[in-house]
Amino acid sequence: MPSSQEEISNQEEISIDNDVRELVIARLKLLSPDTIKSIGDKGVFSRDELIECVEKGDETGEIVKKVEMEWLRAVKNGIVDKIYE
Amino acid sequence: MITRPEHDPGTRYLSRWSEEVIDAAKKKGIDVTDLCQKKAVRKELEGRIKRIDPSFILFNGHGGADCVTGHDNEVLIKAEDNHSLLKNRVTYAVSCNSAQKLGAVCADKNTAYIGYDESFIFNIDRTHLRRPLEDQRAAQFLEASNQVSLLLIKGHAVKEACNGSKKVFKDAIKKLLPSINNDPFANDDIADLFWDMNHLVCMGDGTKQIV
Numbered sequence: 010m011p012s013s014q015e016e017i018s019n020q021e022e023i024s025i026d027n028d029v030r031e032l033v034i035a036r037l038k039l040l041s042p043d044t045i046k047s048i049g050d051k052g053v054f055s056r057d058e059l060i061e062c063v064e065k066g067d068e069t070g071e072i073v074k075k076v077e078m079e080w081l082r083a084v085k086n087g088i089v090d091k092i093y094e
Numbered sequence: 095m096i097t098r099p100e101h102d103p104g105t106r107y108l109s110r111w112s113e114e115v116i117d118a119a120k121k122k123g124i125d126v127t128d129l130c131q132k133k134a135v136r137k138e139l140e141g142r143i144k145r146i147d148p149s150f151i152l153f154n155g156h157g158g159a160d161c162v163t164g165h166d167n168e169v170l171i172k173a174e175d176n177h178s179l180l181k182n183r184v185t186y187a188v189s190c191n192s193a194q195k196l197g198a199v200c201a202d203k204n205t206a207y208i209g210y211d212e213s214f215i216f217n218i219d220r221t222h223l224r225r226p227l228e229d230q231r232a233a234q235f236l237e238a239s240n241q242v243s244l245l246l247i248k249g250h251a252v253k254e255a256c257n258g259s260k261k262v263f264k265d266a267i268k269k270l271l272p273s274i275n276n277d278p279f280a281n282d283d284i285a286d287l288f289w290d291m292n293h294l295v296c297m298g299d300g301t302k303q304i305v
Contacts, residue, residue, distance in 0.1 A: 080285035
């Protein structure tokens, strides 16, 4: 049986995951419907298909989330200044 | 030697954008073996490698952690199967994930493997689907990824070519940054360019040259 601390930690993870999902979907909704993303062997996806993938949490949706999070973490760690160096 | 399957929009874009690499090699007097469309299959690849003994192999296509595929996703090269064909050469795989295992088993002191250790992503403007070379969104990604091959053809070493490509990715990001707060395309493209730049890896002999 998980300890109460583990339960809290799991709940926090789920909550962060939901926040990230909502953020990524909000950003995808801003794109023009003419946007297509080629994600290697997963195929090519329209904006609306990408939103569906993120909502479902499938493999493609997880990649889209990872990409967004990698950039946002880098921004938090000062990547913009480093790029201009 | 270059493989250019063309069985879906992603591979068609990579194939068309590879034409500039082929032209650059020919201008430099390098013989190019072009395994395009239905020729991008395992039997052709293996036979040609044995006959021609190329110093550089450029794979365009899909892939997985342990393989790169060709026409209709037929496996061309696979770790622990026929990966020894890449030994003592320079390989650049514009495909997903293959640096994870295939690159790792190929790379050694006489062999260089350049590839991506995660998905290679690029964005397309649907209005240009039939004219890939006019697609300015895709251009940002494919010009940067082509730099690896173009710099190798110019005589740069593997590590320099890889760094040169990363610089073009970085320059593309720098160009988009001023628009990040008012252009959703910029926001989307920056995250994907940053991802590709970070996951382009060079393994094995970084000092190796192809010409």
